[in-house]
């Protein structure tokens with residue numbers, strides 16, 4: 637199984653545990669720092685291997701893998717057709733891929749100053765190549781020779797500032813200053829606004845990722 641853009645290795649570790657030592661998980665990422673974290677997380681699984689590589693130039697022979705996953709990775713990739721070409725090449729005929737990306741327009745995060753929150757979210761979109769990739773992924777997969785077996789929304793939703801959401805708020809507030817007109821003062825004020833919204837009992841967060849199950853046709 638190929639984990640494209642494995643990041644800190646959560647999925648690679650889970651799949652390694654599922655498939656056991658008779659299976660093999662191959663984790664790739666273009667970031668050395670992420671690969672180091674993934675290696676650490678997967679230390680107990682010798683059947684996970686690691687490669688520093690780009691999603692659009694996979695360093696494997698054709699038809700090497702039964703299955704692949706790319707979770708929140710293609711939204712960062714500038715040449716999606718090249719990445720999908722590589723994905724199809726690396727999968728054996730009949731092999732399956734799970735692709736998950738977020739449509740960041742789906743983010744609903746209540747704030748007392750909604751106009752400021754909208755400016756912050758607009759600036760955050762700069763951290764990606766395409767913050768709305770799921771909308772065009774089905775046709776892109778078809779054009780790249782995949783069958784699309786299923787598409788499902790996966791929504792993260794909470795009425796409380798849970799650790800995942802607080803971590804995201806910290807990432808966003810650190811990223812946006814100086815982008816698309818957002819300032820450090822805006823970012824700090826937005827964080828305070830989230831706290832005030834929570835204290836007032838109005839906390840509301842919702843964000844949707846879309847999961848695509850794609851298959852390389854068996855007779856390919």
Ligand SMILES: C[S@@+](CC[C@H](N)C(=O)[O-])C[C@H]1O[C@@H](n2cnc3c(N)ncnc32)[C@H](O)[C@@H]1O
Pocket residue numbers: 640641642643644645646647664665666667670689690691692706707708709712713
């Ligand atoms: C948001 S993280 C997701 C990590 C992991 N898939 C997960 O779900 O926890 C995105 C990862 O994709 C990697 N990445 C982004 N663009 C890439 C590319 N073109 N080729 C390989 N890895 C890439 C980043 O280095 C980062 O580790």
